[in-house]
Ligand code: SAH
């Protein structure tokens with residue numbers, strides 16, 4: 001008789017680092033006999049991998065827990081036990097509070113303790129109360145997790161190379177939820193990238209809360225920079241595209257800028273948050289760069305790679321932000337012309353210095369500023385996309401689209417690209433003609449596919 005497998009459902013909130021962590025957790029739990037299911041109703045173990053960055057993100061967790069309570073009760077009536085866990089940054093920030101506020105939760109596990117998750121499940125199943133692990137252990141949690149495997153036909157994968165942050169921007173919870181900055185050793189990252197490549201991955205996005213502060217032990221034992229790491233990964237033949245996120249302007253070194261100029265596998269896209277255009281606000285945010293520093297950096301990056309697509313994060317309504325400060329933010333956006341951007345209303349987070357500052361900006365003023373800013377950012381994104389129409393571009397196809405016969409991929413500039421083509425092209429980088437552009441994606445036509453026998457089927461017309 002085969003052993004019945006247990007069913008796992010993970011819901012992921014927040015940044016790509018949580019996406020990566022969820023993948024690693026589900027792999028580790030896979031080895032412990034769990035298979036993933038699509039709905040919480042079908043799951044014996046439900047994990048919410050949470051985000052604490054803004055109030056809305058954190059509050060969503062509690063509304064989800066309300067729904068999960070009903071599911072747990074309904075499953076219980078049918079004789080099924082359900083274990084519910086809260087992981088991620090809310091777990092780290094709120095700890096025991098979660099168990100008090102939502103008794104439906106069986107255990108709480110912080111982002112640095114995922115390698116002990118099987119043990120926590122066992123303790124909760126034995127009926128132990130207040131099961132919680134939010135320690136910040138020394139070293140690397142990934143070393144204690146089973147070796148990474150890519151899912152079937154995954155064209156693009158995340159790879160966390162750095163965790164935590166020592167910058168302490170006054171608005172941000174990350175240094176408290178993820179702990180101090182830590183970089184994984186270069187050789188460990190190379191091994192993981194080689195495994196991903198062997199299973200068909202063509203593009204790797206290196207992740208870190210402060211990825212360009214990477215300083216992991218290099219091949220000679222001395223700290224290696226992100227530039228060195230990128231050049232090393234570019235030597236893996238099957239890895240054809242490299243990206244990294246998120247970078248801090250302070251750590252954008254000349255060496256790293258040079259990589260954008262001469263390493264073809266490093267894609268022409270850079271996410272570089274500037275947060276605010278006023279030097280007074282930047283100082284109050286403890287960003288440790290001025291608006292002039294940022295614009296100078298953009299100039300140098302564009303000199304190295306003239307076609308680079310720039311993306312950013314911006315906060316409006318930081319305490320004390322005047323109309324003139326906000327205008328300064330708009331002016332930076334006008335000067336830089338972003339291909340894409342994320343913008344947020346300042347959200348006071350418990351325990352951060354900015355939450356206790358005087359001169360909090362009224363909610364309706366924040367909303368009005370955000371609207372004005374987002375209208376400008378949308379126009380810039382549309383202009384960037386429109387300028388791509390009529391060009392040829394290599395696209396990495398990642399998955400089937402919503403319409404039959406349609407594929408979705410990414411341009412070098414990280415735009416979503418739709419084209420008709422056979423599923424066999426997933427995982428391939430194909431030259432396309434860009435026919436048209438929308439605000440959020442490009443429409444393209446595949447002109448020719450590589451002349452390889454296994455590609456023959458792909459050339460047949462669809463329908
Ligand atoms: N490490 C990255 C960003 C991490 S958080 C960096 O240094 O840029 C992602 C984005 O969320 C931030 O860039 C910021 O724009 C936004 N953010 C962080 N804390 C916030 C808060 N309290 N209110 C509103 N937005 C916030």
Ligand code: SF4
Nearest residue numbers: 165167168169172174
């Ligand atoms: Fe947060 Fe600032 Fe660190 Fe980014 S650099 S994670 S915004 S503290």
Ligand code: F3S
Nearest residue numbers: 014015051052053089
């Ligand atoms: Fe959110 Fe934690 Fe990422 S707070 S943005 S999930 S590091």
